[in-house]
Amino acid sequence: LNKDCVLCLSGDMENQVEMEEKTRLINQVLELQHTLEDLSARVDAVKEENLKLKSENQVLGQYIENLMSASSVFQTTDNKSKRK
Numbered sequence: 001l002n003k004d005c006v007l008c009l010s011g012d013m014e015n016q017v018e019m020e021e022k023t024r025l026i027n028q029v030l031e032l033q034h035t036l037e038d039l040s041a042r043v044d045a046v047k048e049e050n051l052k053l054k055s056e057n058q059v060l061g062q063y064i065e066n067l068m069s070a071s072s073v074f075q076t077t078d079n080k081s082k083r084k
């Protein structure tokens with residue numbers, strides 16, 4: 001091999017290493033993008049579930065208030081505390 005061929009082979013090896021590194025980085029970026037998409041979808045699902053649970057809590061709170069106001073036990077307690 002002459003000097004030019006050795007430089008050619010060395011350059012080819014550097015190009016191959018560089019291409020492998022670029023490919024590895026591209027794959028890593030794609031994997032991170034998929035992870036981010038998955039996390040975003042999970043956040044959206046949790047937000048939706050949270051809104052649903054808040055709504056259910058409001059309904060249950062109103063139901064409990066209605067039961068308490070209809071019960072003589074709680075009305076008596078309220079009257080006693082108002083007298084103090």
